[in-house]
Amino acid sequence: MKFENRKTSERPEIEFTADVRARELRFDKGPDPEVRFSGEPEPRSDWRTERENLPSRVQEKVVYRNARVRLLIAGEATGPDP
Template sequence: MPGQPEHPHDPDVEICVRGKARELRFRERPEVSVRAEAEPGGECAWGSDRTNLPDQVEAGVTYRDIRIDFRVAAKLADPTEPPPQPRPSPKT
């Protein structure tokens, strides 16, 4: 599957998106960030695959026939189990 992160295996929640464009041009170099979380004890990951679009795009360049496949997946914690306890800080 395109845009598939290595983890989690057998996710409880999965969102897949595909974007396509014949032409795409950026006036400015975009600042992009992704944040995905699962409740304590869960596992979350995301990944993307790009076609004809570099990871670092340049302002003023026209990119043609692009495609982006993006996936976020999460394995949720078992609600019947207690949440993980934080580890104590080492004494100095």
């Protein structure tokens, strides 16, 4: 994951990846995902998901089979260098 104003060879200072697979997955209530970073000054961050066998908006009470979600989160401290 790259920030718009970074050099292509540079990577974010913080990266987090989670990969979840399920044979069957059902949502009683549709999710409302949110990723927040805090700090002074405002940190630069980005996140995205990659899905398999899941629509971009899941439906409540529907069973999805062989589902996969991969979450990628990247952040960068924006304060002065020590």
